[in-house]
Amino acid sequence: MIKIYNLKKNFNDLEVLKGVSEHIRPGEVVSVIGPSGSGKSTFLRCINLLEEVTEGEIYVDEELITAPGVDINLIRQKMGMVFQQFNLFPHLKIIDNITLAPVLLKKMTKEEAKAKALELLARVGLSDKADSYPASLSGGQKQRVAIARALAMNPEIMLFDEPTSALDPEMVGEVLDVIKSLAESGMTMVVVTHEMGFAREVSSRVLFMDQGIIMESGTPAEIFDNPQNERTKLFLSKVL
Amino acid sequence: MEFFATISEQFYKCFIKDDRYKLLLGGIGVTLKVSLVAIVLGIIIGFFIAVCNLSKKKVLRGIGLVYTDVIRGTPSVTQLMLIYFVAFAAVQWDKWIICAIAFGINSGGYVAEVIRAGILSIDKGQTEAGRSLGLNGRQTMTHIILPQAIKNIFPALVNEFIVLIKETAIVGYVGLVDIQKAGDFIKSTTFLAFMPLLATAIIYYVIIKILNIGLKRIEKKLRQSEIR
8 A cells, every 4th residue: 555665854964764665555553653753753744745755765556656746635635644733723613624625625515525524523522513613622622623634535544643642641542542443444544653552452563663764563562572673672661 | 262263263264165175085085095905905915925935936035035125125205206207107097096006016015024924923734734635735825824824914914004004195295185185285275284284183093093993803703713
């Protein structure tokens, strides 16, 4: 589904990704863990080209999206993204936050989009918030809306960039529950996270990133119970 | 008693005699026409210059930079006279239209900076959220960034409109009779300064007061989404 070959990303003189290759298959739930500054978020943001790729190739559904002239807006419609800071549109009601893109991009009529939005809001447990503005929601509620907003485009892949890092501790659970149920429904997902419990429980595969490369990759059991790489061991000893 | 007699006599001389109040009424119409067209023009020009200033293309950024630099670096009276007596010297348009264009060009330079600041005030995450949903740059700008930016810069824009309306008082320099010039005429025909100047001040004040009240209402509406 997503194939990444030798991905490199520099910010001016700083090498953030130093050659990452990875293959994400349909239905996989891949958690990306690692210390701050290891390049996890940059890696995720390169997948939908929110960051310009310095070098390397990314294929989505066999299409080379790093090639010049590719309509990136079309590619992005296949990939939902959820941000650490939610990034809801504060000037729009919750329902309009969700329907904006599908209607604007002519994927659905207004009525279809609205029906879909209400269905998604029910799914994330926020049916009563349709006509509220984001300012009146808690962090956890905002993030659940953000997930619904991304799902409204019927994406094939969902990308999560530290979805619970900006939340108060008591709200982490409600957001993780939504992500978990999404994983169980068979959605392909890449989740950058600091929630080790979540990574272990939900993911089919875990990537440990450090110093701009994928140091180790394996099933949750392999990574958490029997890490091979010294860096992985050191990192896990600090966070577990 | 004598004081009141003088006042009423002055009032009569300045406004009633020879229908002099009509001069002021005409002036109000001119000021409003010039201001309104200039404000609209200023917003349009300002938006395009702001987009130039924020563009990735060096040429566009250069154009934007020179525009705001020149407009803000020279007196508006000079700009008005240059546009009226030089740029539009051969054009047979109504005086007030040329003046409105001059003020629109001037206002655009200031509005551009206000709009630029407004766009920059919106968090980068908003653009990323829009783009990640598959919207293109223009759709993100019109549906996500600008609505929020306009709300943020509204008070600054109102300020600019107020300055602009008062600034139009210099159109007398090219012979257009607005409120200020009408007051001047009355002053020079009656040899009375106090009444016509007071009237001029009051008229400007009332126009701006009304504008302020109207725009405050719009601002309140814009801020609806912030209610928790």
